[in-house]
Amino acid sequence: MRLLFTILLLSFPVIEIWGIFKLSALYGWWFFLYMILVTYLGWRLIKEEKQLVFAKLMGAMTQGGNPIKAMIGSARNLFAGILFIIPGVITDSLAVILLLIPIKNNSSQNVHPSEDDVIEGEYRRDDELLK
Template sequence: MRVLLGMIIVLSFPALEIYTLVQIYHYIGWWILALLLGSMLAGWSLIVGERLAFVARMSMTIQSGGSPLRALIDSGRTMIAGALFIFPGVISDVLAILVLFLPLRLIGGRSRQQTQADNGVIEGEYRREHDDRLER
């Protein structure tokens, strides 16, 4: 029963995408091709940009003492959004925008602005030295 339900969901998504594209075609005409091409190029650029930035993001997170899982989740979100943009259709584009811009704190993560370095505390060691020249 679960396999049948899974197959229905997987097969109905492309059919729903095609239906949506046909309905939008009736409103804007051939401009739908420009919309699909633009979303494909946006997805491709997201994936290429994230592929180049992943190593730098991971090393900065590790050097700052943050969790590498956070950087991995951020990169994964961008890659999933890029793949959804490449998939032709309007519904997948809307899902990609939601994945890309939905803040992680809504699904249980911390916001990017709150890091350990931003709490205003500077940690370090000091040593007081007595000098005769200071006592005047």
Template sequence: MRAILLIILAYPFVEIASLVYMADKLGGGFVLFWVLCSALIGIAMLRNQRIGTLLTLGALFNQKGNVSVYSLLWPVRYLLAGVLFLIPGVISDVLAIILLLPLSGPGPKVRMPDGAAPSDGAIEGEYTRVDETVDRDRHLHK
């Protein structure tokens, strides 16, 4: 428990030290640009989180077969990556990029409910074609 507390207390200092080191090696303007761009990426990710979550979950449930628990956690990983991009620093940005990598975990498979059969993309239904007769006098060009 002490180790976790020590890591949490040391994290801001390590982030600040990494930013100072980068500013020393690459320049302050580049580091400022880096921090602003990563913050804008984080804001954009968090703003689009609602739509992305719905689309991801919908695509997962339309897949044939089993759905892994690891893929169900993608919206949580995306949200956490957005928060990490908002935190200024190199370490948080690297952690956010690692979270966004498309890694497939060894998680157990979840069976689809009996009523929710996976679809193959076809929509069943009936239709009737109704052609409207065209009046030649109504056309603009003759």
């Protein structure tokens, strides 16, 4: 099993490079434009995720959710951005699949109202005043 994994890991760059040559020969400048666009999108994904990671963590903690899930979601987006930056169609496909996997957010099930959340007040119907 370890040998199979090593062979697969070592052959992955060769397959990616072969795919780049074949697709660039087939599509020409369109494939080059695709590579530039995907690299830019991966860079933007990483940049925006770096700016939002602490806001996601604080939002998860203030809502009583699990901050580990917010960290996993941010790590997933950062890893997908790195995969987009690495040239190759296989890594781009893996990044898209990674981004499509949903992370379940059970923060609404963990929130229990406390006594501080109760708002006291008086009730009066407006239609009784009109009679």
